[in-house]
Amino acid sequence: MSVDPDRRARRRRLTRAERWAFDGVGGALVAVGAVGIVTPGLPTTVFWIGAVVCFLKTRPHAVRPLLRTPVVGPAIKGFLRWRPFGGGRRKAGR
Numbered sequence: 001m002s003v004d005p006d007r008r009a010r011r012r013r014l015t016r017a018e019r020w021a022f023d024g025v026g027g028a029l030v031a032v033g034a035v036g037i038v039t040p041g042l043p044t045t046v047f048w049i050g051a052v053v054c055f056l057k058t059r060p061h062a063v064r065p066l067l068r069t070p071v072v073g074p075a076i077k078g079f080l081r082w083r084p085f086g087g088g089r090r091k092a093g094r
Contacts, residue, residue, distance in 0.1 A: 019058050026054030030066070045075050052076055 014022070033047035048066055055062045067073045 014057065022054045022058045026051045026058070026062075029054065045072050048072055049076050049079050052080065 029047045029051035032042075033044045033051065036042035036044035036047060048069075052063050052066055055066075067076060069076075
């Protein structure tokens with residue numbers, strides 16, 4: 001079983017409605033995460049990870065400020081490098 005190297009080139013483009021939906025959900029998750037900074041008991045990192053996943057589909061340049069956040073940025077990077085999301089290297093033969 002071989003993997004097609006041009007898989008990214010054939011990825012379906014998002015429609016305008018899908019882009020707006022991802023942007024809206026990502027913006028809402030950033031806002032809830034920002035409220036979580038000042039509200040005790042409300043997590044921030046979980047919401048910002050969701051926002052990063054949404055923004056990676058529509059606006060990859062918008063992810064950079066979230067990844068540069070000193071406290072939450074390393075946690076988000078670690079989650080995105082987790083193997084189910086494409087991070088890590090697989091050994092040959094598997």
